[in-house]
Amino acid sequence: MARTDTGHRRHRRNRERLKRLREPCHLCDEPIDYSIPYPHPDSFEADHVKPVSKGGYLFGELRASHKRCNTARGNRSVDEYRDSIRVDCVDRFPTSREW
Numbered sequence: 001m002a003r004t005d006t007g008h009r010r011h012r013r014n015r016e017r018l019k020r021l022r023e024p025c026h027l028c029d030e031p032i033d034y035s036i037p038y039p040h041p042d043s044f045e046a047d048h049v050k051p052v053s054k055g056g057y058l059f060g061e062l063r064a065s066h067k068r069c070n071t072a073r074g075n076r077s078v079d080e081y082r083d084s085i086r087v088d089c090v091d092r093f094p095t096s097r098e099w
């Protein structure tokens with residue numbers, strides 16, 4: 001399928017352009033170490049704002065993310081993922097107000 005080949009080449013170019021921007025992860029807001037090689041969990045991965053599996057366009061908006069964040073997000077929306085990590089943080093670091 002020639003169309004798919006062309007699409008992936010274009011996608012890769014978009015990804016490289018995004019990588020050069022050195023943006024922090026759009027899912028957890030933490031900086032990304034762009035020197036970490038893929039597929040390390042903390043390495044850079046281009047994340048589709050709208051998941052392709054949910055009807056998103058392959059050339060749709062890409063944002064920088066950690067591979068682990070992108071994997072953890074799965075097919076959820078960015079908002080759903082952010083809600084889920086907010087809950088995780090509360091569980092992991094309970095804020096004590098007893099003092």
Ligand SMILES: [Zn+2]
Nearest residue numbers: 025028066069
């Ligand atoms: Zn992240």
